[in-house]
Amino acid sequence: MAELEPRNFLQPCLLLLLREQPDHGYELAARLRPMHDGDGDAGGVYRALRSLERHGLVRSEWQTSDVGPARRTYYVTPDGVNSLDSLADSLGQTHEALHIFLDRYARVVAAAKRGCPEGSRIDHRADRYGRTNGVHAARGADRPAGH
Known part of the structure; x- marks a missing residue:
């Protein structure tokens, strides 16, 4: 890390x-x-x-x-430009990971503030890359009961 x-x-x-x-x-x-x-x-x-x-x-x-x-x-130098391009790609991946982390964190904190049990629902919405985040979402928070 x-x-x-x-x-x-x-x-x-x-x-x-x-x-x-x-x-x-x-x-x-x-x-x-x-x-x-x-x-x-x-x-x-x-x-x-x-x-x-x-x-x-x-x-x-x-x-x-x-x-x-x-x-x-x-x-x-030209090698420095190539290195910068590679580092920018890596930082882009880190940027995505941080956004997923912060989104999950915000949801957990928001659910805790509402007094919802942590494991009541799992949110399987996919991001733009088709990845699911597995965040526990409160029943009724963003999805109807039964889903």
Whole structure:
């Protein structure tokens, strides 16, 4: 279940940001905040960028400036784009699993608040993929008695 851990979300976020546009580390850290619930640790961003670079998913180059020190600019590589595509597919599957989980959780909590016994009915409605969720639904909540 490691793929659901937030710490594993940093690298796909960085790849996406770099696919949007090349950038410097501190700017990436600032752009990352709305997407990633990190603590704003620029050091963590740089460690992740170095790891992505070691794996050939990003590249960097030094750029000089007339008004300050040279800064390293990061770019996503073609392998990084392929990796991002794969990670996005995996995150899509996680997204679906989370929605099923949260829907089931909401139903169980709602049934408990209504005082319905947990095992009174099983809801076998299928999602868009034909999967049933096996959630226990209260009699009369969404289905008539006898079904």
